[in-house]
Amino acid sequence: MAVGKSVPMLDSVARVTGTVPYPSNLKLPDMLVGKIFRSRVPHAHVMKLDVSAAERLPGVVAIVTAADFAGDDKPNLHFGSPIQDQPIVAGDRIRYIGEPLALIAAESAAVADQAMDLIELEYEELSAVFDAEQAMLPGAPILHEASPDNIVRHSKLRRGDIDAGFAAADEIVEEVFSSPMAQQASLETHVATARWKEGKLTVWTGSQSPYTVRRVLGAIFDLDLENVRVIVPPLGGGFGGKGNVRIQPMAAALAWKVGNRPVKLMMTRAEEFVTVTKHAAKIMIKSGVKFDGTFTAREVSIYWNGGAYASSSAHLVPAGMLRAIGPYRIPAVHVDSYGIYTNLPIAAAYRGAMSSQGVFAHESHMDTIAHLLGIDPLELRTKNLLRTDDLFATGERLHDIHFVECLEAAAYGLGWHEPLQSDNGTIKKRGRGLAVMMKNTIANSYSECRIELDAEGRVTLFVSTVEMGQGGHTALAQIAAEALGVPIEVLAVTGPDTAETPPDAQTASSRSTHMMGNAVLDGAASLRQQLAEAAAPILEWSPDDLSVADGYVFVTTQPQARIPYTEVLGRNNIDALTATGKYSTNEGKLDPDTGQGISTPDWHQGAGACEVEVDTQTGKVTVLRYHSASFAGRVVNPTLAGLQNDGNVIFGMGASLLEEVAIDGGQITNPNLSDYMLPSFLDTPVELKNVSLEEEGSSFQGIGEMTLPPVAPAIANAIYDAVGARIRDLPLTAEKVLRGIQGRTDHER
Amino acid sequence: MSFELLQPDSLPGALKALAQHGDEAKVLAGGTAIVLMLQQKLIAPTVLVSVGRIPDLAYIRSEPDGIHVGPLTTLRDMERSLVIQTHFPLLAQASGEVGNIRVRNQATLGGNLAEADYASDPPTALLALGTQVTATSLRGERTIPLEDFLIGFYTTDLEPDELITDVFIPASAPGSRTTYLKYRSRSSEDRPCACVAAIAAFEAETCTDLRVAVGAASEVPQRLPAVENLARGQALTDELIGEIAAGYADNIDTLEDIRGSAWYRTQMIRIHVVRALEELRNGRR
Amino acid sequence: MSDRTLTLQVNGRPYTLEVPSGQTLLETLRESLELVGVRDSCGIGMCGTCTVLVDGRAISSCLTLTAQVENKHITTIEGLSQDGQLHPVQQAYIDHGAFQCAYCTPGFILSTVALLGENANPDDAAIREYLAGNLCRCGSYVNILNAVRACRTIDD
Numbered sequence A: 001m002a003v004g005k006s007v008p009m010l011d012s013v014a015r016v017t018g019t020v021p022y023p024s025n026l027k028l029p030d031m032l033v034g035k036i037f038r039s040r041v042p043h044a045h046v047m048k049l050d051v052s053a054a055e056r057l058p059g060v061v062a063i064v065t066a067a068d069f070a071g072d073d074k075p076n077l078h079f080g081s082p083i084q085d086q087p088i089v090a091g092d093r094i095r096y097i098g099e100p101l102a103l104i105a106a107e108s109a110a111v112a113d114q115a116m117d118l119i120e121l122e123y124e125e126l127s128a129v130f131d132a133e134q135a136m137l138p139g140a141p142i143l144h145e146a147s148p149d150n151i152v153r154h155s156k157l158r159r160g161d162i163d164a165g166f167a168a169a170d171e172i173v174e175e176v177f178s179s180p181m182a183q184q185a186s187l188e189t190h191v192a193t194a195r196w197k198e199g200k201l202t203v204w205t206g207s208q209s210p211y212t213v214r215r216v217l218g219a220i221f222d223l224d225l226e227n228v229r230v231i232v233p234p235l236g237g238g239f240g241g242k243g244n245v246r247i248q249p250m251a252a253a254l255a256w257k258v259g260n261r262p263v264k265l266m267m268t269r270a271e272e273f274v275t276v277t278k279h280a281a282k283i284m285i286k287s288g289v290k291f292d293g294t295f296t297a298r299e300v301s302i303y304w305n306g307g308a309y310a311s312s313s314a315h316l317v318p319a320g321m322l323r324a325i326g327p328y329r330i331p332a333v334h335v336d337s338y339g340i341y342t343n344l345p346i347a348a349a350y351r352g353a354m355s356s357q358g359v360f361a362h363e364s365h366m367d368t369i370a371h372l373l374g375i376d377p378l379e380l381r382t383k384n385l386l387r388t389d390d391l392f393a394t395g396e397r398l399h400d401i402h403f404v405e406c407l408e409a410a411a412y413g414l415g416w417h418e419p420l421q422s423d424n425g426t427i428k429k430r431g432r433g434l435a436v437m438m439k440n441t442i443a444n445s446y447s448e449c450r451i452e453l454d455a456e457g458r459v460t461l462f463v464s465t466v467e468m469g470q471g472g473h474t475a476l477a478q479i480a481a482e483a484l485g486v487p488i489e490v491l492a493v494t495g496p497d498t499a500e501t502p503p504d505a506q507t508a509s510s511r512s513t514h515m516m517g518n519a520v521l522d523g524a525a526s527l528r529q530q531l532a533e534a535a536a537p538i539l540e541w542s543p544d545d546l547s548v549a550d551g552y553v554f555v556t557t558q559p560q561a562r563i564p565y566t567e568v569l570g571r572n573n574i575d576a577l578t579a580t581g582k583y584s585t586n587e588g589k590l591d592p593d594t595g596q597g598i599s600t601p602d603w604h605q606g607a608g609a610c611e612v613e614v615d616t617q618t619g620k621v622t623v624l625r626y627h628s629a630s631f632a633g634r635v636v637n638p639t640l641a642g643l644q645n646d647g648n649v650i651f652g653m654g655a656s657l658l659e660e661v662a663i664d665g666g667q668i669t670n671p672n673l674s675d676y677m678l679p680s681f682l683d684t685p686v687e688l689k690n691v692s693l694e695e696e697g698s699s700f701q702g703i704g705e706m707t708l709p710p711v712a713p714a715i716a717n718a719i720y721d722a723v724g725a726r727i728r729d730l731p732l733t734a735e736k737v738l739r740g741i742q743g744r745t746d747h748e749r
Numbered sequence B: 001m002s003f004e005l006l007q008p009d010s011l012p013g014a015l016k017a018l019a020q021h022g023d024e025a026k027v028l029a030g031g032t033a034i035v036l037m038l039q040q041k042l043i044a045p046t047v048l049v050s051v052g053r054i055p056d057l058a059y060i061r062s063e064p065d066g067i068h069v070g071p072l073t074t075l076r077d078m079e080r081s082l083v084i085q086t087h088f089p090l091l092a093q094a095s096g097e098v099g100n101i102r103v104r105n106q107a108t109l110g111g112n113l114a115e116a117d118y119a120s121d122p123p124t125a126l127l128a129l130g131t132q133v134t135a136t137s138l139r140g141e142r143t144i145p146l147e148d149f150l151i152g153f154y155t156t157d158l159e160p161d162e163l164i165t166d167v168f169i170p171a172s173a174p175g176s177r178t179t180y181l182k183y184r185s186r187s188s189e190d191r192p193c194a195c196v197a198a199i200a201a202f203e204a205e206t207c208t209d210l211r212v213a214v215g216a217a218s219e220v221p222q223r224l225p226a227v228e229n230l231a232r233g234q235a236l237t238d239e240l241i242g243e244i245a246a247g248y249a250d251n252i253d254t255l256e257d258i259r260g261s262a263w264y265r266t267q268m269i270r271i272h273v274v275r276a277l278e279e280l281r282n283g284r285r
Numbered sequence C: 001m002s003d004r005t006l007t008l009q010v011n012g013r014p015y016t017l018e019v020p021s022g023q024t025l026l027e028t029l030r031e032s033l034e035l036v037g038v039r040d041s042c043g044i045g046m047c048g049t050c051t052v053l054v055d056g057r058a059i060s061s062c063l064t065l066t067a068q069v070e071n072k073h074i075t076t077i078e079g080l081s082q083d084g085q086l087h088p089v090q091q092a093y094i095d096h097g098a099f100q101c102a103y104c105t106p107g108f109i110l111s112t113v114a115l116l117g118e119n120a121n122p123d124d125a126a127i128r129e130y131l132a133g134n135l136c137r138c139g140s141y142v143n144i145l146n147a148v149r150a151c152r153t154i155d156d
């Protein structure tokens, strides 16, 4: 049985010898270097953009500007999935600092850099807006004339009688939480190499969404989709930032203008920060509760700062709406989720997408309520947590719900009810906190794979699942190996390559193991059927009487009458058997006015509990112990699952304690890894433990993100427990904590 | 990025190159600061004079009145030097707190001092130790007390044609107790938000000499002799420690950056001076 | 004018190359010698993906000019395995699942080799401290710690 075992990643040797073929390694003959000339003002009308001197510089092969897109026979300047409001390069309007204005293809980076200095730009500055709430005010600068209120998307949820709910409450608690802009910061930056040959476009890129990239490139260049090929080698990290479509249109446009040579475009670390970010969010949350801890109503308003273009915000804003409510029984719920245009780089998914911000709010809020009512935070939660067959705020009936188990696993792992170790005098204080999350996954989604068994007994799995470190290919190989009854060693996984591997929506939102895993099971079943049919004439039994397992086709009632797969193919002169596997989910339609309906086929569920030590004189927080739990259904590979759970906690600690993109007048002032710090070995808790909860008969659930969103509120709640300071604004910096501590003592005096 | 790289293999050769190219030239030692600036095009020298091939500029030499450290000595070698660990433990500590292993393997003491980045560790320890920097040019040699050497943000008293050729750290009074505290407000990998180096000599409970330097909180690390003198001939009571800490907190004009506001730094100075002095009083060497 | 010819000793082999004076060791190893296990990520000494050993000591090749290491012995990840046989540290990283995307892995492995060269039996605190300058965005630290523990001569 391959499933349930910690087999090493299929390409482990390549991973430790440095030979993984990342897209950043790609070198093609005659390849040119691409560079981007970017705006230095946040909002302006472009009066003149003159690249002629730069074009004449020896070594410069082509320069692309918006002028190249003028005319009916030219590619489309604008792209976006689903809203096409983003120009490949800015035309008459600049909307953020760092926006591309001209693209340079040159023989070397040095030449491209020189060319950059020869480009002449004249513009007239417009007033700009950077704060989401301010952008919604009347009179604010307008980014897109089609959206005069600067709202990309407003989604709503209305359930129950909210006024009656608040009227029935013994206490009404209202709080405001905020999360800053952050950056995904995968260690490999965004990269795309494009080549045109005989009217066909090929792009090699680090992307989580190869088929979306193909569709969007097809639309830009008006190509039939079979003429666009997107190849995705293993990524040096994705974390949501490489979802949707990012720099691929620029690489493709450069190669299109160049004509016969490939062009490689790779972002510098600083450019990463203007390529994609995490939504800054402000969340107002208000709850009505009875003294016994029963909820009567909850109202939530969320303002997502989407940056200058719609991009992923269009579909993430409704998802974020559901993720800010909390997995609790609340009879009346109103939510308004606004995605807003501002003069900043675009915001998109960041590991734990659109959950972290909301979970920080609702789980900190739960603790505020618990303390107000004098109820233990674990008890208040377990009393109210949703169970299977409960109705969620969307009105949908829940299935396979394990919030209580997740939370208790984390809490008991930590030793929630055990006494805290005594403090080191009065300077350092310890405290504990916990949090739980619920997240809808991507609805109405489709995955497909192809499985090939050849005459030598080798199995190849063709999938468009992106391998970005999560071990997705290995997990799928394990599932296939088990379903086909072959050892993992005969498995190879290839893809994504849109010319070779069948469609898959994207590798995001922790969907792959579940969706593609089921597609693999479907494909394996069909392959087994083909084996039985091919073996039937040889064994002289009907296919229905045959079984397929452990490398053999055999007569179900006489297992000794068997032949190996290789022989089945050999005796039939078959080079290879091929099967297609599919899996789709149809659920996922919410009423746009009320948010009622079915939002997701499955719920992602996770929890965390931690113990912190706060230095009361500096405000510095040390997370000493952290226990996480996620619901995994059935674990495919315990080592990989553990890496995901722990990796989430560490990633979440970055967002909780360190990460904030600093902005001054629209300019990012810390676009490097020394001013924007990521968690180090020493920043991670000495005791870091995780569990993946399984259930008999359950299917594989994705586990890419569940243990991340609880991290910030668990730490914030532990800080409150230790020193009585409630910090509602991420990250939880030492200075904020110290101010919180002193504010409290000043108040008490 | 095009410049001429000179790699003289003697000190006179290097000094000659610097004299010849003046402002156009830059010195390259470990490279951890200057290569970064070159890469990011923050500087564009026409000549880069590498001092890496000059023999005998990496040394830690013990003499009766103190130790001499060569400018090309890496911070890692200082951290691991037995002589430094034994006689100037706070300097070993401060060197060992810098950045990461790789940086310490590359970065040199001369480079660290000449860079004069306010968010640094070694200069604060060296200031408390009463360090003297020797600068040499074709015009001759001069010795500059560290407090006069460090002038402001990324600014030193060095002339463009001068090289740091020696760093001298006078011996402290026998039996002195020392400490170095680096406070990081963010990751373990951060530069200091504030740091404190302290040295004290005691006769029984009485403090006979106290030196305290506070760094990373203002343009240059600072000693406040008037405040230090409060300790002379006194027992370091909690009250006196509080007074000294307040003296530092109140008299240093703190700066604001991504590691903390000016207000926060003032708090950190106070807290860490207290912690440093308590440590000295309680007997850490 | 600003190009120079120099000899580098990389993974036990001499290479004579024409190198622009401002070229970093990272660029030379990656671009000219195609040693792609040396990787660029932060470019400022913070992350460690560009780690190489120079005479056995770990350094950031992004902050080193190639000319600075002329004639010194440079080891990259490509030089660790011998005759197709993985170095014990590489094997330990596989055995303990000490990576995800693995973009950071060569740097971690080289830092581990340098650590063990200085101290054959580092305790957990020493391991965490030594490796703290290598960042893993995927967050594989727990398994990395387990892998390094397994490489100690006295494993407990």
Ligand SMILES: Cc1cc2nc3c(=O)[nH]c(=O)nc-3n(C[C@H](O)[C@H](O)[C@H](O)COP(=O)(O)OP(=O)(O)OC[C@H]3O[C@@H](n4cnc5c(N)ncnc54)[C@H](O)[C@@H]3O)c2cc1C
Pocket (backbone or CB within 6 Å): A674, B026, B027, B028, B029, B030, B031, B032, B033, B034, B035, B051, B071, B072, B097, B098, B099, B100, B103, B106, B107, B108, B109, B110, B111, B112, B113, B114, B115, B119, B120, B121, B122, B158, B162, B163, B164, B165, B190, B191, B192, C044, C045, C046, C063
């Ligand atoms: C990732 C990272 C983290 C860091 N963290 C810290 C930290 O926590 N604490 C800390 O204190 N520092 C820190 N630093 C800074 C580091 O200490 C300095 O960059 C280093 O000491 C500079 O030394 P170098 O030999 O590399 O200098 P170089 O980069 O070679 O030179 C630096 C400057 O000094 C000049 N110079 C060098 N040698 C001489 C000489 N002999 N005479 C005259 N001028 C000379 C050069 O011209 C140049 O202007 C960090 C650096 C990095 C990259």
Ligand code: FES
Pocket (backbone or CB within 6 Å): C039, C040, C041, C042, C043, C044, C045, C046, C047, C048, C049, C050, C051, C060, C061, C062, C063
């Ligand atoms: S790329 Fe050199 S340390 Fe990050």
Ligand code: FES
Pocket (backbone or CB within 6 Å): A187, A236, A237, A469, C099, C100, C101, C102, C103, C104, C105, C135, C136, C137, C138, C139, C140
């Ligand atoms: S495994 Fe991805 S950065 Fe370490």
